[in-house]
Amino acid sequence: MNEGTSSTGRSSAADGTPIDPPASFVARANVTDGSLRDAFAERWPECWDRAADFLDWTSPYDRVLDAANGYDWFAGGTLNASYNCVDRHVEAGRKSHAALKWEGCLGETRTYTYHDLYREVNALAAALRARGVEAGDVVTTYMPVLPELPVTMLACARLGAVHSVVFAGYSADALAMRLADTGSTCLLTCDGYYRRGTAHDLKRKADNACLDVPQSVDRLIVDRLDDDRTYGDNYVEYATLVDEYGGETVDPVPREATDPLFVIYTSGTTGRPKAVRHTTGGYLAQVAWTSHAVLDLEPGDTHLCSADVGWITGHSYVVYGPLALGATTVLYEGTPDYPERDHLWGIVERNAVDVFYTAPSVIRAFMKWGAEYPERHDLSSLRLLGTVGEPVDETTWRWYYDHIANGECPIVDTWWQTETGGILVSTLPGVDPMRPGAAGPPLPGVSADVLGPRGTSVDAGEAGSLVLTRPCPGMAVGLGESTGEAPADWRYVTGDAAAVGADGYIRLLGREGNALNVAGRRLGTREIEAAIVGVEGIAEAAVVGVEGPQRDTALYAYVTPQRDAGPVSPLRERVREAVAAAIGGFAAPDVVVFTPDLPKTRSGKVLRRHLRRIADGEAVSDTGSLRNPEIVGELESIVDSVS
Numbered sequence: 001m002n003e004g005t006s007s008t009g010r011s012s013a014a015d016g017t018p019i020d021p022p023a024s025f026v027a028r029a030n031v032t033d034g035s036l037r038d039a040f041a042e043r044w045p046e047c048w049d050r051a052a053d054f055l056d057w058t059s060p061y062d063r064v065l066d067a068a069n070g071y072d073w074f075a076g077g078t079l080n081a082s083y084n085c086v087d088r089h090v091e092a093g094r095k096s097h098a099a100l101k102w103e104g105c106l107g108e109t110r111t112y113t114y115h116d117l118y119r120e121v122n123a124l125a126a127a128l129r130a131r132g133v134e135a136g137d138v139v140t141t142y143m144p145v146l147p148e149l150p151v152t153m154l155a156c157a158r159l160g161a162v163h164s165v166v167f168a169g170y171s172a173d174a175l176a177m178r179l180a181d182t183g184s185t186c187l188l189t190c191d192g193y194y195r196r197g198t199a200h201d202l203k204r205k206a207d208n209a210c211l212d213v214p215q216s217v218d219r220l221i222v223d224r225l226d227d228d229r230t231y232g233d234n235y236v237e238y239a240t241l242v243d244e245y246g247g248e249t250v251d252p253v254p255r256e257a258t259d260p261l262f263v264i265y266t267s268g269t270t271g272r273p274k275a276v277r278h279t280t281g282g283y284l285a286q287v288a289w290t291s292h293a294v295l296d297l298e299p300g301d302t303h304l305c306s307a308d309v310g311w312i313t314g315h316s317y318v319v320y321g322p323l324a325l326g327a328t329t330v331l332y333e334g335t336p337d338y339p340e341r342d343h344l345w346g347i348v349e350r351n352a353v354d355v356f357y358t359a360p361s362v363i364r365a366f367m368k369w370g371a372e373y374p375e376r377h378d379l380s381s382l383r384l385l386g387t388v389g390e391p392v393d394e395t396t397w398r399w400y401y402d403h404i405a406n407g408e409c410p411i412v413d414t415w416w417q418t419e420t421g422g423i424l425v426s427t428l429p430g431v432d433p434m435r436p437g438a439a440g441p442p443l444p445g446v447s448a449d450v451l452g453p454r455g456t457s458v459d460a461g462e463a464g465s466l467v468l469t470r471p472c473p474g475m476a477v478g479l480g481e482s483t484g485e486a487p488a489d490w491r492y493v494t495g496d497a498a499a500v501g502a503d504g505y506i507r508l509l510g511r512e513g514n515a516l517n518v519a520g521r522r523l524g525t526r527e528i529e530a531a532i533v534g535v536e537g538i539a540e541a542a543v544v545g546v547e548g549p550q551r552d553t554a555l556y557a558y559v560t561p562q563r564d565a566g567p568v569s570p571l572r573e574r575v576r577e578a579v580a581a582a583i584g585g586f587a588a589p590d591v592v593v594f595t596p597d598l599p600k601t602r603s604g605k606v607l608r609r610h611l612r613r614i615a616d617g618e619a620v621s622d623t624g625s626l627r628n629p630e631i632v633g634e635l636e637s638i639v640d641s642v643s
């Protein structure tokens with residue numbers, strides 16, 4: 001199926017030359033105006049009204065950007081996100097169109113039309129209101145990818161409550177920290193979930209987390225496992241409430257554009273995750289606009305974003321972006337290779353998916369398993385493919401283009417962060433040529449620069465630090481800073497290393513500081529280290545990410561046991577368990593290296609770049625600044641023997 005069927009220049013990029021978007025795509029793309037970047041630049045910041053136009057406002061905003069009071073986008077305007085994602089599509093006569101399609105881990109399917117979604121969001125909002133939830137309150141969710149999760153997010157938005165979605169892979173401790181930090185007094189969770197066909201308990205983790213927080217928490221529970229378990233007095237069943245309040249409607253509460261829509265925690269540079277707050281107007285405008293301009297979604301399209309709703313990618317491009325535009329969003333609960341390695345492609349075929357958005361690590365896994373799995377399926381419904389979360393190496397890009405795009409769909413390599421809310425760097429798929437390995441130019445209205453150590457722009461092609469030089473509507477509250485006159489001197493240091501080519505395309509080179517991206521998930525090395533040094537018998541730990549040949553990242557933990565700790569082999573498991581307990585199993589290090597010492601400067605700073613090189617098998621030459629240079633040779637031989 002994939003051989004010789006296309007004349008769209010499948011192999012033309014072998015030498016790094018750009019690939020034009022296929023003409024068949026351009027002919028029907030949402031954005032085909034090549035002068036859009038210039039047009040936005042001339043009218044900045046007013047240009048962002050184009051994004052706001054994708055929303056229905058209860059009352060119009062006074063100004064696109066008010067820099068006097070921090071950075072208030074669409075100040076004075078009011079709107080409701082639930083109205084924008086649900087009601088207006090029902091009112092426009094699209095009530096019988098599918099809003100959500102869900103595929104469960106056991107092969108179950110559920111479809112919610114926009115009308116079904118309207119009913120359930122209203123019923124749950126009525127139930128939450130009756131339980132005391134008001135505008136501004138924080139409601140926490142802790143569940144896997146079930147339809148009840150977006151329903152809850154939208155029910156919160158309807159009331160003006162702020163949601164805090166906690167990824168179900170996080171541990172009880174991680175949930176407790178988030179509950180305590182927001183002071184949230186309402187939690188929606190589920191009894192458990194299936195992974196690779198096996199049931200896992202979630203309620204026990206939720207119970208433990210609630211025991212660990214000062215406030216009392218009202219708990220609602222979804223029955224996912226459908227077993228005989230009873231939940232006890234602390235829980236009310238989601239289904240019972242939705243039944244009881246079925247048929248009730250709740251008027252969407254108008255929110256200021258600058259009011260928070262949700263809070264999400266992400267790894268920062270410290271040992272503790274940080275709370276990132278996103279606004280109702282600016283965030284929703286940015287995700288709706290980028291879903292239109294970059295993901296090319298239209299009402300009636302079916303979109304599959306493989307991210308878990310618990311991450312920002314799921315918030316923006318499983319839930320808010322596609323639903324704001326009236327598209328159909330496909331949620332899948334499982335893993336790409338269960339029950340078989342063609343599982344995702346089966347979902348694409350069964351749902352005639354138009355746009356597919358995933359992480360490079362997922363594509364690399366498919367590449368390893370082989371082209372026979374996608375070849376089992378008719379993928380001809382696909383129109384556009386996207387990647388996010390990590391750099392894509394050229395080999396992976398080309399495999400995606402040849403075997404999934406069949407040379408007929410453009411690929412957008414989209415760069416953005418939890419903090420930016422939506423995509424900021426990408427090609428416009430109907431306008432810009434693709435350059436495998438480079439994400440693309442900044443989107444219209446977005447300004448970025450790559451700075452060297454002295455804070456000045458580096459030459460084309462040189463590596464430096466990626467800095468955003470203008471704020472965007474989707475950015476988190478309080479992001480960046482102004483050194484002089486705002487917004488002209490506004491800067492946000494992204495923490496990513498990058499280089500810009502003479503063509504203006506940004507090539508991402510990886511994280512600079514203590515945050516890592518492993519399989520598309522953001523992890524803080526400081527958080528992992530904090531968990532490891534909590535293990536009895538361990539004195540010190542340093543965690544680094546090491547890039548593999550295809551730009552996938554492996555986690556190495558260098559661990560120094562206390563002198564009297566005894567044999568180290570039992571410690572290895574304890575290290576992994578401690579990380580699983582503090583954060584979640586997905587954050588456990590791939591390699592644990594025990595060492596009598598860590599390479600340190602005279603002032604006692606651990607030199608992580610040496611540790612990275614050692615893990616990479618590269619020679620460390622610049623040991624001059626070390627207090628203990630002899631440890632380098634020792635570590636090289638230890639790593640040699642464990643990895």
Ligand code: 6R9
Pocket residue numbers: 266312313387388389390391392413414415416417418419439494495496508510511517520521522
């Ligand atoms: C959306 C998301 C953000 C970090 C970011 C960068 C990396 C994201 C990328 C990319 C290269 C891309 N990243 N997109 N690197 N190319 N297209 O992933 O948010 O979890 O906060 O991670 O992911 O390092 O700084 P988040």
